[in-house]
């Protein structure tokens with residue numbers, strides 16, 4: 001049994017060098033191979049049949065199947081002939097490997113237009129031609145495209161402006177193909193090889209032992225069903241090393257307010273704009289290793305074990321400018337070790353000056369995290385850290401032992417200053433990248449909300465409308481924890497959530513996720529922040545909506561409450577439905593939705609947050625309503641549900657029985673509410689439009 005049994009593979013430039021090795025490796029794994037090669041010289045001049053014929057003979061004599069093709073990839077009709085040869089001989093085409101290439105190296109100043117054109121034609125236009133000619137055949141089989149880029153295109157190389165431009169173009173083309181062809185199950189990846197061939201014969205930095213045969217195993221892997229889920233990647237291959245090339249962006253800097261940046265400001269904030277993740281402020285007082293270790297030894301003094309009973313954690317503090325530290329929480333106590341030890345449950349990154357200021361009580365712990373002066377990669381541990389460690393107490397213990405520190409220094413200006421007001425940030429946009437919609441995932445979402453509607457399962461399934469939570473939860477967290485907003489996540493509750501669905505999501509859709517800050521309102525009881533959320537597929541809005549968070553303020557001693565007017569009794573609902581919330585519902589929903597905020601899954605955190613136990617996700621209660629509305633009002637067809645909105649009024653606890661009340665109005669307007677066993681409304685202002 002070969003890994004490529006039954007697959008038909010077209011490889012360009014397969015008469016020599018790396019392409020020949022790909023052809024032999026694919027055939028050895030059972031593939032039927034079209035061996036294309038123009039048969040010319042390294043610079044692309046000349047042509048002939050001998051190279052492709054020789055490789056076909058090698059494959060056939062080893063018991064494999066192969067046919068030659070001598071067309072040039074620069075000739076579109078020639079590319080159609082290559083594809084037709086595969087389809088006519090073996091009934092289809094599964095994989096194309098674009099490998100053909102030539103070189104015309106010269107510095108840019110001396111490079112002739114013909115040298116530019118020849119190289120761009122073979123590499124970039126040739127790759128385009130082959131993919132275009134093979135597209136229909138590949139779509140039919142859910143195939144794979146493997147293109148060849150290079151170090152030169154990804155990083156740059158002296159004397160290769162034509163070649164680098166063509167290879168970078170192949171990278172861009174591959175990224176777009178990966179996005180556009182996902183829905184057909186066609187993958188598109190690149191390899192960036194380094195190997196000794198006639199192309200690199202005279203390049204000293206390419207070692208003799210880096211053989212072309214070493215480039216082929218990753219190509220066989222990408223061509224096989226083992227890599228069905230891998231698309232849009234670039235694998236560098238050099239000798240025995242296989243690695244990734246990736247284009248990344250950093251967080252950069254953002255100017256508050258509508259004024260455009262001035263060039264002077266860009267110059268001033270250059271280090272922040274180009275920073276890869278460390279706090280941008282230059283260290284005010286880097287502190288020595290000894291001092292930070294000393295400060296850290298005061299950490300346990302501020303530990304309140306009762307705040308988070310049963311919490312175990314290994315929190316590793318990566319301290320810029322001083323020694324790293326590990327804080328271990330177990331058995332109701334905390335201890336500190338200098339250096340990084342064990343397996344972290346949470347990694348905190350912080351600058352030594354920020355840490356020193358934190359311990360001296362100059363800045364507030366919550367603010368340090370909210371403003372991005374420190375980052376932590378585990379939401380749960382971060383929240384528990386906020387509850388369990390009294391930084392002021394640690395600071396007081398430190399100050400008592402170090403009076404010289406306090407006397408010697410003027411109370412320093414907090415390093416966190418000039419934070420734009422939240423109102424200044426209204427209109428700010430958030431980009432949360434792309435999400436590949438996966439049927440396994442939306443089926444799991446349906447199951448977690450006890451929804452067995454056949455529309456979400458099997459062939460031609462669509463995703464449940466509320467499945468949008470899974471791709472969007474990252475965006476929602478990103479917005480709620482935006483350092484420039486300084487929202488206190490420990491006091492944050494989900495207020496309302498409303499979505500309009502323009503089209504259903506299906507397996508393979510690539511959902512582009514965006515958000516924006518719509519408003520920030522100060523209320524007597526706290527702060528209300530509203531965000532727009534948008535999901536775009538193929539450049540068109542698939543869904544859009546609004547989600548709001550409420551950040552509870554400090555409780556103010558209020559006067560006696562005014563008696564409320566007795567509400568109008570509501571009309572009788574069109575129907576009601578009961579829903580038992582299972583004991584493991586919150587765990588199941590957390591796993592299926594990706595919303596693993598510990599107040600939903602960790603009883604200790606929930607208790608520390610003042611709740612009697614874990615609470616169910618409001619979005620899960622909303623999903624129950626969606627399920628029942630689709631069943632009862634949309635006759636089981638989720639596509640008829642065009643919008644859905646709710647207000648989260650009260651927490652729901654696992655084990656409760658809920659009642660959904662639905663009022664069906666005119667023209668598809670639906671109102672609903674969900675009540676708990678005590679008759680209290682847990683979801684209010686429920687509204688939906690049904691088509």
Ligand code: NAI
Nearest residue numbers: 013016017018038039072073099100101150194195197199
């Ligand atoms: P090579 O020169 O040994 O092989 C290239 C093959 O492409 C030749 O057999 C040639 O006849 C064929 N070819 C050229 N123009 C063609 C056309 N218009 N139509 C059909 N076939 C054509 O070079 P090598 O090293 O095997 O290169 C293979 C690929 O790997 C190329 O795309 C190259 O740019 C790329 N690459 C190679 C590196 C290396 O270290 N060898 C480094 C980075 C990229």
